[in-house]
Amino acid sequence: MWSLILVLVLVAAACGSDTTETTEGSAAPATTQPAATDDTTSEETTPTETTEAMEEPMFAGTIVLGAAVSDTGKYAREGQDTRQGYDLWLDWVNHEYGGIAIGDDRYEVEIVYYDDEGDPDTAASLVERLVTEDEVDFLLGPYSSGLTMSTSAIAEKYNVIMVEGNGASESIFERGFKNIFAVLTPAGNYTQSALKSLADLGATTVVIAYEDTAFPTSVATGAQKWAEEYGYEVLAFESYPLDTPDVSNIITNFKNLDPDVFVGGGHFNDALLFVRAAKEQGWTPDAMVITVGPSNPDFAAEVGVDANYIMGPTQWERTMSWEDEWFGTAEDYALRYEALWGEPPSYQAAESTATALSLHLAIEAAGSIDTDAVRQALYDLDILTFYGPINFDDTGKNAGKPMGAIQIQDGVVNVVAPAEASVADVMYPMLPWDQR
């Protein structure tokens, strides 16, 4: 009987861990139709042909880009944002800009898409197909750090450049790859702007709690580094496991340490747990900086008045004061996006457009589509866009762009740092929960 129970436990445990993976993979296998190349490209090229007939720009040829982006699976929503961001650029470059300029010639652009289903292995094999069968000239990145991790290895293997805007984990850039470039701020710098602005307001002590998975760990390690840089004393550095249902104990400890600033790294539910636990224990630090949750408009909508004063990092917001000669201001970009897609852009969409734009500008600077020339042009690139400054370092990370910080103020997500992009001042310190 004992052994029977043990066997049952093992079976169920095995099934349980399967559940985690499979349910996250969700409906993908059932609904997946790898987006047929022909369909996608014909969709993209049909409008081009019509406009060509009207304006008659003579394209000297076609530059083909390829991307595996989630259409189904757990990243379906973010994948859609990513595609829409790429397609906005595509629509603009072919119809308004008149094609990528190489020397005196203009080149039309096509993007070949496949659905990676949110699975790193599928993404890798699709990117291999893009390179070997579709023979694309350059690759655009997928959504998420994990998928970028696997697909960039294929890009490296075939020596094809991949520019991406949706993989922030530092580990992507620590493998010595020569063909990966990312326009977004890496995870380690997520809390930099927020910590700096709070230090300027007089905060001197900080506690950090983070989920012990790749991205939050990068964020927390970075937060510790920046905190020391800005003269904070780090009173605690606590990790907690994935899917934790309760963080009361972490908050109890932090309450006793009485720090000025709380930094939390994790996912949406963690942001919620921290806010609820702090309120339950009647603990109000002077500022709370939490990743992922607060910058999502759902957070303020669901949490209500308790969400006020909560700060968080953001890659991009439409209210930021960045501006360029191609898409205008961040707000201009947002309006253009709304006109095309009928919904406001998320930062995932904006960084995808910026991804394609920086590849475009590097090709023009290189004056060819030769991999080595474009790679050098990407290294040399130093531009200011509607999305922020773009300037790649030796590893391919965007060293130029500061991470923004937002604060929820009366239910509205306002950019409060860095100073050159902010629209409101940080409200500091936080008002106690029961005085709202």
Next chain:
Amino acid sequence: MDLFLQALINGVMLGGFYAAMMLGFSVIWGVMGVINLAHGEMIMVGAYLSWLLNEHVGMDPFVSLLIVMPVMFVIGYILQLVLINRVVDRPILVSLLVTFGLSIAISNLVNVIFTADPRLTDTALEGAWSVGNVTFPVTKTAIMGVALVIMTSLWLFLQKTRTGKSIRAAAQNKQAARIVGIDINKIYALTFGICIAITGAAGAIISPTQAIFPFMGVPLTLRAFTITALAGLGSIPGALFGGIVLGIVESMIGIYVSGIGTNLAIIASFVLLVVILITRPQGLFGGLRPIEEPVQL
């Protein structure tokens, strides 16, 4: 001392949450021998029902129990008649597969209907009571209270009523129960309905403390599995005691070990499980199932 008291309170509250969450799982396993891998999804459905009532009617999640429990009972009763009854006599792997499939189907259906955007309910029972430096979280105290009421009612039902006795008889020896005229299919459907109602209720009352999203169920199922094995199948005092023991162990380690405390607490809870399984395989409190299976005729 304040810190110790606070750790104790946090632990007991976490235990109340665990006990409320795993009770339905434990009784289904104990009575029918079915390990319901769709348990977490039932919690999720209960939480979504509560959210719908909260969002559209402004009903407090604790009040919404009056609607959530009957609805979930009907869902459970039908599920048992249509699906689970067909596999209950088959090897354990079959029911594992069926409930596993059910969990995938439900979470993806909910994903299609409600999207993956996380939801949250509001309750009037929020904030904290303070005694000196020690605080009692109001919502979690209410969860504990409701959990106690549900457990006591279920215990009384199983001990005192004729139907309750039939359920226990079916758990102990199905053949003998049949011989004395108990309609096993009906008893199983009733048990499943009641347990799903309790599970849905757990979803409703924890909805103010957790983000509600279609894939929230899996970690809850795993946790329910752990505590059930710790406490004994279908044992109600065991559910409460096991939940609280685990809650306090996690809380104490979480508070007194810095840096990795919360992680270490999870390790400790599984070490505890292994020790219990080796030394007392029927769980701390025994349970509805006999230690040795009766010889089947």
